[in-house]
Each structure stands twice: as structure tokens, then as C-alpha cells.
Amino acid sequence: MGITERRIRQKEEVRHRILETAWQIVREEGWQALSIRKIADAIEYSVPVVYDHFENKEAILEDFSRQGFELLVKKLQAAKKKSDDPATQLKHMADAYWQFAMHNREYYQLMYGLGMACCEMQKCAPKEQIFTDLVMEPIQRILDKHGNKEASPCIKYHTYWSVMHGLISIKMVADSGELNKMVLDDAIAGFIKNLEK
Amino acid sequence: MGITERRIRQKEEVRHRILETAWQIVREEGWQALSIRKIADAIEYSVPVVYDHFENKEAILEDFSRQGFELLVKKLQAAKKKSDDPATQLKHMADAYWQFAMHNREYYQLMYGLGMACCEMQKCAPKEQIFTDLVMEPIQRILDKHGNKEASPCIKYHTYWSVMHGLISIKMVADSGELNKMVLDDAIAGFIKNLEK
DNA sequence: CTAATTTTGCTAACAGTGTTAGGTAAAACA
DNA sequence: TGTTTTACCTAACACTGTTAGCAAAATTAG
Numbered sequence: 001m002g003i004t005e006r007r008i009r010q011k012e013e014v015r016h017r018i019l020e021t022a023w024q025i026v027r028e029e030g031w032q033a034l035s036i037r038k039i040a041d042a043i044e045y046s047v048p049v050v051y052d053h054f055e056n057k058e059a060i061l062e063d064f065s066r067q068g069f070e071l072l073v074k075k076l077q078a079a080k081k082k083s084d085d086p087a088t089q090l091k092h093m094a095d096a097y098w099q100f101a102m103h104n105r106e107y108y109q110l111m112y113g114l115g116m117a118c119c120e121m122q123k124c125a126p127k128e129q130i131f132t133d134l135v136m137e138p139i140q141r142i143l144d145k146h147g148n149k150e151a152s153p154c155i156k157y158h159t160y161w162s163v164m165h166g167l168i169s170i171k172m173v174a175d176s177g178e179l180n181k182m183v184l185d186d187a188i189a190g191f192i193k194n195l196e197k
Numbered sequence: 198m199g200i201t202e203r204r205i206r207q208k209e210e211v212r213h214r215i216l217e218t219a220w221q222i223v224r225e226e227g228w229q230a231l232s233i234r235k236i237a238d239a240i241e242y243s244v245p246v247v248y249d250h251f252e253n254k255e256a257i258l259e260d261f262s263r264q265g266f267e268l269l270v271k272k273l274q275a276a277k278k279k280s281d282d283p284a285t286q287l288k289h290m291a292d293a294y295w296q297f298a299m300h301n302r303e304y305y306q307l308m309y310g311l312g313m314a315c316c317e318m319q320k321c322a323p324k325e326q327i328f329t330d331l332v333m334e335p336i337q338r339i340l341d342k343h344g345n346k347e348a349s350p351c352i353k354y355h356t357y358w359s360v361m362h363g364l365i366s367i368k369m370v371a372d373s374g375e376l377n378k379m380v381l382d383d384a385i386a387g388f389i390k391n392l393e394k
Numbered sequence: 395c396t397a398a399t400t401t402t403g404c405t406a407a408c409a410g411t412g413t414t415a416g417g418t419a420a421a422a423c424a
Numbered sequence: 425t426g427t428t429t430t431a432c433c434t435a436a437c438a439c440t441g442t443t444a445g446c447a448a449a450a451t452t453a454g
Binding site: 159167182193 | 349355360362363364383386
Binding site: 200201204232233234244245248253254 | 413
């Protein structure tokens, strides 16, 4: 009885085309230009069909957000593997984070934009956990190596994260040109030096 | 001939009521709940009257954004005046920035939210200049005092700004509780220490 | 092979949004 | 008093997300 299988496959294909089309619209016109009707037109179906695959518009955005987090985690993991030295790992991850944001602006805007992030971050607790592990571990190693027992690794983790996010988010909204990767490198270098004290 | 004067005053009053009402809606229901029709209903005028005072909705938001920046600059200036020591000034300003963001969430969301900031920051070049002066000067003084000639004050300025913004913006979207003012203090302390090297 | 049932997809609407064209009544001026 | 300006409103346009209800097609059961 391969009939139902075929139907599921067909349904999956429409779902895929919705996401594909939506992504194309976002790339060409930005997030705020994305509408259900535009998607429906592009995939040559009527509007309610879109609602057969996604509960609402937010569900589509959440899907992209999830994709974005998965890609980012992969990039960060790959960056971390490039070295065994914790300080170098933190530098490489900052580099990867910067690259991700610059080459996937649409993802980044969605993931950390005001619209979604508040809802998304809490739902993505496991993903947040990955981030924590990824960053906390090298921080802890540096603190241990230098016998820095006063510093809280949790606070340091948030500091590291904030420095990266702050730089990139400012870069995104007010790309002044002066704000290049040197600033991030400087900030991360300062952060690491402060860990070693 | 005080007639025209009175009419100007009346017109100004309606404009003021529009802003007042809009602000109330934002406080009670958030930015995304603000609509022209709601404003019109609340001030007991028809919709087009709103457009006699503001070219469009964005103009209303820009007005709030301007208010926000003015208030923030005042707070930063006041914080800076509390001390003559440049490091203490940077700390006090970070403190004031944090306080501003926490006690004026609506302003902060608008000023640095994805929607406006891109358009706003460029228009507000003079305001940006104030920020630059406010922060760049103590940074330069610290660098000079410690004979740190390699470091670029421009890069340092952006670093300082990014650390603050990053922390607060993450706090805004994912208020985890762990992310408190201690993190900011830690980050700023590290930043200053790195200036003195 | 026919009849019942599920699935699929559509039209059309609802309740919003920002924005504007066009007309009317009131106020100010000559 | 007549003319012109101003103030204001109704009604619409072109969108948005979302859903109710119906018709046709595909699948399943008898």
C-alpha cells in the first residue's frame, strides 16, 4: 500500500516548496515583505493550502529560525574542533559566529530580531544548552589553567556571548564600515586576557 | 490677532495628545499593538486627522525614538559628570545605560529594535556624535595616561558600545535572570583593564 | 463497479492594518 | 455679506493574517 506513502511524500514536497519560496522572497525583499498570499501565489496554490502545512505565519518563521540555529551550531562546533587550545577555540568560534552573521544576514535577523527571539529562545532550550556547553567548557578550562577561582564561568559565558552579539547586532543595524571584524577580535582578545588574570 | 496663535496652540495640543495616547497604548499593549485607528479612536478624532500631524506611522515612531535618544544622552551626560576619573566615568555611563534600558524598555526596543534603528541611526548623526564624544574622550584619556599608543580609540569605542548593547539586548529578548548587572560590570571592568594595558 | 467517505483545494469572507481621495460644514477673512 | 481657507469626516483602496464552508477529486468499502 504505497499510496499513502506517495501522498505523504507529495504533501512533504508542497511543504518544502512553501519554505523554499518563502526563503526566496525573504532573500529578495526582506522579512517584512513575506506574506502568506505571496507564498501561495508563487507555489500556485490558494492561500488556505499554506495553512494545511503550517499552523500560522509564525510557524514558518520558527522553522527558519530552527534551521538557522542548527546551521550556527554546526559552524561553531566545526570552529571549535580546529584547535585544542581553549583560547584559540574561543577565537575561532567568535570568527565563525561573525562569518555566520555576515553570510546569513536573513537567518541572523530572524534568530535575534526582536520579533521572534523572545519566543524562540525559550522554546529552544536544548539548543541554548549546546551553546552553553560549547562556550562554557573552554572558558572553564582557561579559568582552571590560570587558577582564577573568583571569576564565575556563568558570568563570563554571558559576557562572551554579549560581546559577540552586541558587535554584530550593531553592525547589522548601523553598518558604519568602521565597525569591522577588528573590533570583534579586539573585544574577544580583551575578554580572554581578562579570563587569564 | 491672536486667532492664528490660538489655532496653532490647538493644533499643537492635538499633536501632543496623539503622542500621549500612542505612548499609553505602547506601554499597555506593546509597540506592535499601536495602530493609527486606535490612536484616532482614543483622541476622539477620525483617522485622517492623525495624518494632518504626522506624515505616516513611522513619523510617530521617529518622534519617540528622538525623545528616547535625548533622554539617554541626558542620562549619560549626568552619569559622566559624577566623576572626573575616566575609568569611573565609563563605569557610571555603563550603569546609566543599563538603568535607562531597564526603566525605559519601550524606548530601548524602539531605538535599537530592528524596525527603526537602521533608518534612525543615520538620520541622527549629530546624536551619534554626542555618543562618540561622550565615550571616546574618557577612552582616549585612559589610553594616554597609560601610554597605550597601539590601541585605536575608535575600535575601543565600538567595543565599549557593543558590550553594553549586546548585554542589554540579550537581556531584553531572553531575560534569563542569570543575566544581571553583574555581567555588565564584569564586562566593563575587563574592557577598562584592557585599555590600561 | 457502485456507493460512502475521506482528502484536497478553492472561493469568499472577517477583522485587522496603513494610507488617501473627495466632499461638507464651520470658521476666518475680505 | 460673500469668499476663501481650514477642519474634519466618510468611504474607499490595497494590503495583511486567518478561517468557514463548499465543490470536486481521490480513495476506500460494500
